[in-house]
Amino acid sequence: MSQYTIECLKKVSFFENLNDDELNILKSFSNIRSFSEGEILFYEKDEPKCLTLLTDGMLKIYKTDPKNNEIVLHTFAPFSLIAEMAVLEGMAYPASAAFLTDGKVLEIDFDRFKNEFLLNPSVTLNFFKSLSKKIKYLESVISLNIVLDSTARLAKYICENEQALNMKHKELAQHLHMTPETLSRMFKKLVTLDLVEKDTKGFRIKNRVGLEVLFE
Numbered sequence: 001m002s003q004y005t006i007e008c009l010k011k012v013s014f015f016e017n018l019n020d021d022e023l024n025i026l027k028s029f030s031n032i033r034s035f036s037e038g039e040i041l042f043y044e045k046d047e048p049k050c051l052t053l054l055t056d057g058m059l060k061i062y063k064t065d066p067k068n069n070e071i072v073l074h075t076f077a078p079f080s081l082i083a084e085m086a087v088l089e090g091m092a093y094p095a096s097a098a099f100l101t102d103g104k105v106l107e108i109d110f111d112r113f114k115n116e117f118l119l120n121p122s123v124t125l126n127f128f129k130s131l132s133k134k135i136k137y138l139e140s141v142i143s144l145n146i147v148l149d150s151t152a153r154l155a156k157y158i159c160e161n162e163q164a165l166n167m168k169h170k171e172l173a174q175h176l177h178m179t180p181e182t183l184s185r186m187f188k189k190l191v192t193l194d195l196v197e198k199d200t201k202g203f204r205i206k207n208r209v210g211l212e213v214l215f216e
Contacts, residue, residue, distance in 0.1 A: 005027045005030055006023055006024070008032075008053065008055045008079065008106050009026055009030070009053075009106070010023065011079045012081070013126050013129075014081070014123055014126040014130070015123065016126075017120075017122040017123075018117075018120075018123075022117075025116060026113070026116070026117065029108065029109040030106055031106070031107045032104055032105070032106055032107075033104065033105050033107060034102075034103075034104050035099045035104065035105070036099065036102055037099055037102050038098060038099060039099050040096065040097070040098050041059060041097040041098065041099065042093050042097050043096045044063065044064075044092075044093055044094065044095050044096045045092045045093065046092060046093050047092055047093075048083065048086050048093060049109075050107040050108055050109055050110050051081060051084060051087055051107070051108040051113055052081065052083065052087075052105050052106075052107055053080070053081055053082070053107075054079065054080045054081075054082055054104075054105055055078050055079060055103075055104045055105060055106050056078055056102075056103045057078070057099055057100070057101040057103020058075060058076070058099070058100040058103065059075070059076045059080075059082065059097055059098070059099055059100065059103060060072050060074070060075050060097065060098055060099075061073045061074045061076070061082075061095050061096070061097050062095060062096055062098070062174075063095045063096070064096070071174075071177055072175050072177075073095055074134075075175070082097060083095075083097070084130060087110050100171075150176075150178055150186050151186050151189055152215040153176055153178075154176060154183065154186045154187070154190070155190065155195070155211040155212070155214040155215050156214075156215040157172075157176055158196070158205065158211070159205070159211050159212060162205060165196075165202060165203045165204060169184065190211070194206060194207060194210070195207045195210045195211050195214075196211075
């Protein structure tokens with residue numbers, strides 16, 4: 001397990017400039033936890049106690065609306081830091097996190113991390129780069145869901161994330177904050193407009209320029 005922890009740390013850009021001695025210090029206050037598909041990592045309003053690094057599996061960050069519908073804000077793959085802003089600010093988690101697959105996280109004691117490493121310029125710079133990326137992602141989510149209608153939202157998302165065409169419709173609908181029924185109607189509309197086509201393997205983009213016209 002110790003070597004596994006070290007290998008995980010080496011794969012994170014935050015720690016890429018740390019030497020072996022520093023990695024071993026970091027490992028000394030880190031802990032691996034395993035989760036099953038569907039298991040909750042944390043709930044909205046829980047108090048964070050550690051930095052959390054996703055090392056295996058897929059994790060969704062979501063909120064629940066007044067009608068108890070899930071709104072998926074983001075999906076993370078290894079090796080990603082999860083909700084580091086909440087930890088840094090000492091605030092409650094603003095959303096919940098659950099595993100879409102079996103997975104593992106590496107938990108790092110934040111007080112020890114802050115005292116030992118947060119004054120390291122390379123670690124601090126990479127920390128804020130991660131926060132900046134997530135702010136940009138949040139801006140794109142706001143734009144996607146407030147500015148664009150359902151058709152434009154789907155067109156923009158599949159243009160920027162073509163692999164999403166291989167997702168289950170229920171999962172894709174959650175990402176786009178629409179019902180599966182609405183998503184099916186939007187796909188039919190794009191097929192009718194000759195912008196996407198369907199074959200035995202699913203949907204694929206047929207006219208990217210035409211799709212871009214819908215949201216630009």
